[in-house]
Amino acid sequence: MNMNSVLRVFKSKRYSSPALRQFSMSSTRYDNHSCKFLVIGGGTAGCAISSKISNSYGSDGVIVLEPNNLHYYQPLFTLIGAGIKKLDSSHKEMKSVLPKKAKWIKDSVAVFEPEANKVTSNEGHTINYEYMIISTGLQLNFNAIPGLEEALNDDDSKVCSIYSPKYVTKTWTSMKDLNGGNLIFTYPNSPVKCPGAPQKIMYLAEDYFRNVSNRNDVNITYNSSLGVIFGVKKYADALWKIVKKRDINVNLRRNLIEVKPDTSEAVFQNLDNLDEKFTVKYDLLHVTPPMGPSKALLNAKSVTNASGFVEVNKSTMQHVKFPNIFALGDCTDSPNSKTAAAAAAQSCVVEKNLKSLLNKKSLDAVYDGYASCPLVTSRNRCVLAEFDYSLNPMETFPFNQAKERLSMYIMKKDAMPLLYWNVMTKGYWNGPEIMRKIFNPFKFN
Incomplete structure (x- = not known):
């Protein structure tokens, strides 16, 4: 068989052998997608709004762009860090949480092109949309602090954080293994989820040492x-x-x-006098x-403010420049506290508008800035803070x-997780406004 015959055989088989396909000049297939509604992000806000839209407009009209295989109920991380809950109880497979009527593309956005009504994903796929809802949340910037x-x-090391599933269980391990000394808890100079x-x-650490270990042996500081x-x-x-x-x-x-793990030292700066630093x-x-917007949003100057947050009308959650774009959750410049409760209230407003x-x-639906923060103060007590923009x-x-x-x-420990998985992620929870209206005539302080 001559070379021309060999080539004809290869072409007729369309290189069907997996081994032959490895020799392709490009191993990536770039797809073009189109949809009526594109939801960027499948976290708390993204899942809630994509479920609402899917429930209203049926199948094949919604695409959710989300890179992760697991969906976490992050408010549970506090209890996991205190040894009250297990990490396995905080997550489910993403495919089981996202709405069945929506199309899930397991990828993340790389480039926003709102003038052309399209985005490009990190893997090179193009998605054209009629309406886009951005709900990319906040990025954890552990690398912003040297040594952390x-x-x-x-x-x-005795350095931990409840903010990541990678480190949350280390919090409880470090707490249990501690015999005494200085316990320091920090809050960064940036926007923060929850x-x-x-x-x-x-508070849960203090409660643990007060009731289980020796409270007199530990000094607790909140910086x-x-x-x-x-x-x-x-x-x-x-x-x-x-x-x-x-x-x-x-x-x-x-x-x-700065964190110095070799010497177990933390360096703090006085924000009212930047030249003043403390080593503890x-x-x-x-x-x-520290937390902030995703890299894609930081580069999307036409849809974000100078800090990388999506610019929206704080009442309607509609983009200030592009009327076919809405945003909700932690990625917006809306001046509310960044909580799951806020995302629930915003999802209702976005759906109606x-x-x-x-x-x-x-656009008559109005978000009033409602947010809720169940402040757990011990293993059996909680202060339930609820408030608005003002x-x-x-x-x-x-x-x-x-x-x-x-x-x-x-309610925080047992009822809210059930509400989250069975009602909110399915698009049926808009916050406690109805309950508030029922109780309000009898309310007292």
Whole structure:
């Protein structure tokens, strides 16, 4: 058989052998996709809104771009870090959580082209859309603090963080193994998802040493970059009483800038006097890492502000420049607290305003900045903070929620995870507004 015959045989078989396909000039197949609704991100906000849209508009119209195989219920990480819950209870397969009627592309966005109504993924695929909803959340920037990743990845170091599934179980291990010394908890100089979590794990650690170990052998300090212990005065007043009663040191406007694992030292900077730095020895250091938008958003100047957050109308959640783009969750510049409860309330507003836009009606659904933070203060008590844009309390129940209560702890520990997996991720939870209306006539403080 001559060479021409050999080539004809190869062509007729279309190089069907896997071994032959390895010799292709390009091993990547670039696909073009089109959809009516493109949801960027399959986390809490992305899953909620994609489920709502799928429920309303049926199948084949929604694409979700999400790179991860697992979907985590992150509010549970605080309890995992305190040894109350197991890591396995905090996640499910992404394919089982995303709506069945939506098409899932397991990839992440690389380039936004809003002028052309398309995005390009990291693997080179192009997705054209009619409407886009951005819900990419916040990125954890552990590498922004010198020495932090080295310390976190060293099993022998007493540096931990509840903010990542990679490190959350180390928090409980470090706590159990500690015999005494300095326990330091930090809050970074950046936006933070669940801003109450850095305090929650601190209160749970203090509770552990007070009731299980020897509290007199540990010194607990909370170093926060903020100027207040909590943004809402009603709850801040309650928290100041708790830290004073439980002998917890609180330093405001102190930001962690370096970790020295070899010497077990943490370096802090005074944000009111940047030349002033403090080096402190630690026996356990819990770090809340700096956080920020994804790299793709940082590069998407036409859809974000100077800090990389998606620019939206804070009431309608519609983009300020592109009317066919909405955003929700932690990636927006909406000045609300970044919590799962906020994402739930925003998802309802986005869904209603999308329908109005499709029907050429005015966007009347309004997000009032509602956010909720169940501040766990012990293994059987919780302060349930709820508030709006103006940092005014928006309490659901007919009692003073600034008080530590067992009922609120049970709700946080057992009821909220069930609500999340069975109602919110399926697009049926819009927040407790209906409950608030029912209880409001009987409410007292």
